[in-house]
Amino acid sequence: MSRDTHPGAQCPHCQSLLALVPVPGNSAATAVPLLPIVQKEEWQPPPVAEVLAVYAGRAKDTVTAARGAAKVRESLNRARANAAQRRAAQKAARHTPRSA
Template sequence: MAASPVAEVLAVYAGRAKDTVTAARGAAKVRDSLNRAKAAAAGRKAAQKTARRTPRSA
């Protein structure tokens, strides 16, 4: 049974050898997820900035 990527990242603390391939894949997934979240937040921030800047008609 293949261990989860998170389990492999934490394997060092559990005192067992880690599967570096699985750990690297897990780290890559985390990085990808983080980058997507940052991009989405930047998009929301830009949209809010635009909405505040837009002059309102009476």
């Protein structure tokens, strides 16, 4: 059985993955084949301040922002209209009298 698939490789409380690593300089560790369990480091995203720092010195382009907002509004209105048409067609199909 692999160490990675061993049931002891996962914390029973928080379900985080654990890894077995040797402790250097410990004479007891060489005599006993069991190794201490330490938690693997999880990836974390960078701080928001670091991400936004790229945009800190930029000036706001109101023309481009307004154009982008208009495109988003137009797209949302188109989607709403399509959804309303689809619902109306489904409702009409459900209420159509059936012939015998």
